[in-house]
Amino acid sequence: MKKKALLTPPRSLFWFSWKLLVTFSLALCIFALVSLHSSPSTTDLASASLSRRLRPPSDSFLGRPKIAFLFLTRRNLPLDFLWGSFFENGDVANFSIYIHSAPGFVFDESTTRSHFFFGRQLENSIQVAWGKSSMIAAERLLLEAALEDPANQRFILLSDSCVPLYNFSYIYSYLMASPKSFVDSFLDAKEGRYNPKMSPAIPKSKWRKGSQWISLIRSHAEVVVDDDIIFPIFGLFCKRRPPVDESKGIMNTKLQKQHNCIPDEHYVQTLLALNELEGELERRTVTYTLWNQSTTKMENKGWHPITFTYANAGPRQVKEIKGIDHVYYETEFRTEWCRNNSTFVPCFLFARKFSQGAAMRLLSEGVVSHFDASALLDKNTS
Template sequence: MLVVATASARGVPPKRRHVITSTSGSRFFGWKLLILLCVSLSCVLVLAALFSLHSSYLSDADSSNHFKVTRSTVSRTFHGPPKIAFLFLVRQNIPLDFLWHVFFKNGNVAKFSIYVHSAPGFVLDESTTRSSFFYRTQISNAIQVSWGESSMIQAERLLLAAALDDPANQRFVLLSDSCVPLYNFSYVYNYVMVSQRSFVDSFLDVKDGRYNPKMSPKIPRERWRKGSQWFTVVRSHAEVIVDDDVIFPVFNRHCKRRPPIDNRKGKLNLKLQKQHNCIPDEHYVQTLLAMHDLEGQLERRTLTYTLWNQSTTKMENKGWHPITFSYANASPQRIKEMKGINHVYYETEFRTEWCRANLTSVPCFLFARKFSKGAAMRLLSDEVVGHFQVSAMLDTPP
């Protein structure tokens, strides 16, 4: 901005005001004005470039922030015993709440916390669950979850973030709405707490169908892992999962489930079926921890038993799916067999994982899925998870 100060403004008589009247003076003034205009134009162009760059940066930042899970900064100090945070990732209610009620009732309330991710807006209270342990345990920032999409692992991260707000929570166990405990609370607590390692099913995925080359270089092929989504992690690893704003966006963009065949789409199905069939929840935690060089701090196995239907017919039509245990096939003998498993073999790595906790041989599994209500009732009647009163189960369920 060009400012001309008048003589009167400075207390100088008007006759002493300097005015350029000569031809050379006019030429000098013209050059000065031209230079000023050029400088101004250059500033405008520079500012425009900076604005464009800033806008691009903000756009990238917003994209990154979209995937961040916020958690409050809390002190790591706490009073009382360390706790296990039981994280239930469910569709809506908890159908096996009656079994878990007995499990928690026979435990120490000072040694556990419960967090539930359910459908947004759903409330666990006296009208929706028969167990008071689940009252108002659902997290407030729940999202809509779809199987085979990144929303599944985002829900896991939200559960972990909520549980991390309590510094007493030192272990974090992810469970589904069809999971059951195979032991009483005391056994589960001692098993999990004695180990300083996380339990994460993780192995090399050598097939080409899941890994998308577009993930490189942020996720190199040699760090790509696969495994069960049902994990038990220590606090430091839970923090790594929640604080991640690098790997999750890559999964959200490039790890997608292949759409099912739709006869209405005709030849388009051929193109769609060539896409990578990536199931995010079977890769994310495993790959993330591998990227952070944390595999040496893991027991590379899950604590949740699953029996897979591996029939050829099922594989051709739908792929492998877990078998649901009913009352009939949840016999004491079957439960004993589950609890007797002491190793897991990983074919892609020619690795036998002998089940240990703090270098001591232990049964591999503390939980199992998928169990029907009938199968859960049989576990109660056999007092697998602890003593219970039959009269307490006679109330009409919500």
């Protein structure tokens, strides 16, 4: 039987196909190497997820500026009746409200007594635990949401137990009159919370401590949201030491040797110091907290703020808080006289922690009273 001859292409065609294949393969390899070198890892992408939005420049907004009130809550807002009265006396064009609550919690007629909070919860909230990086992650989510509105030019972080000490017009004038952020920030010389493993990204000379209750100008809020370097380092190396548990006996000795760090008391302060922005800060908070310092060895037992109840939230106590005009920072031997755009002012606009009974007393006795803000504005415009 005669076999059929196979039809074969000319030799030159084989050679051309081979060269084409080699060239294509080489191009793919080069592309892969370049992509590997320039593309961030999965971890980097996750940590940078907040920073990829396009936003207008901080100084581009020319309309009426707003204050973004950022509530960091466990679940609901137990003092919503007081805040409702506060916002009722403000111009709705001058403020925005954002709430980070437990995932899935919705603010509506069944969960809050004030319409100002309806639907103001974040849709992408996370589970938050005290003393963990989830706390600063929630703060960043609040700032990210508020930055979407270019009218928001001041950002104030508040807890679910905070109360205003003045009416809306005074607080608005106070914050808008200053070109600076109000961030409690001082050298952490005694606590030993700095972890050397943070170096070189976070040198010890830039390590700061302070209250997490901050008020930021827009450009500083953008620095916090756009950070994709310092936040992951905090997640790795700034962790709270487990509290003493008597049931663990001798194991407590080992647990208490772990490095101890509370992320929300260091993150924003350290980040702004690293960005050489401390000259743009009033290095104090505008939210008053009364700390219980009566016990010893606080690092083991924990410092806790005193809660104001109906009995100790009267006119005298509130007047004393309003009368504070300076803060002393022991680790820096520094007295911070409270100024606003070079004008001496009361230090605090808000206070915590207030119970529902204390908040009711503030309303019933008119403690959170109206204040003539014109004097402050006149001093800053003269």
